[in-house]
Amino acid sequence: MLTIPQVMARLQLGRSTVYDLLRTKQLDSITLGRARRIPVHSLTDFIRTRLEQGAA
Incomplete structure (x- = not known):
């Protein structure tokens, strides 16, 4: 289980983008x-x- 900050770091995205996802x-x-x-x-x-999706 990952926290929001851990997902942010792994995807290199901001907090609002992760919450949008x-x-x-x-x-x-x-x-x-x-x-x-x-x-x-x-x-x-x-x-x-x-x-x-990127390969298609």
Whole structure:
């Protein structure tokens, strides 16, 4: 499970862009109490999908 800052660092994107990806369901997350976490497989799937779109 990754935090928002960890996803920001891995994708080299800003906080608002990461939240936009979550809001538009391009990136999945779960909420634990007040904390939002992104499963590692969700980030991997997001990257894989983007790479496939770029290759098409």
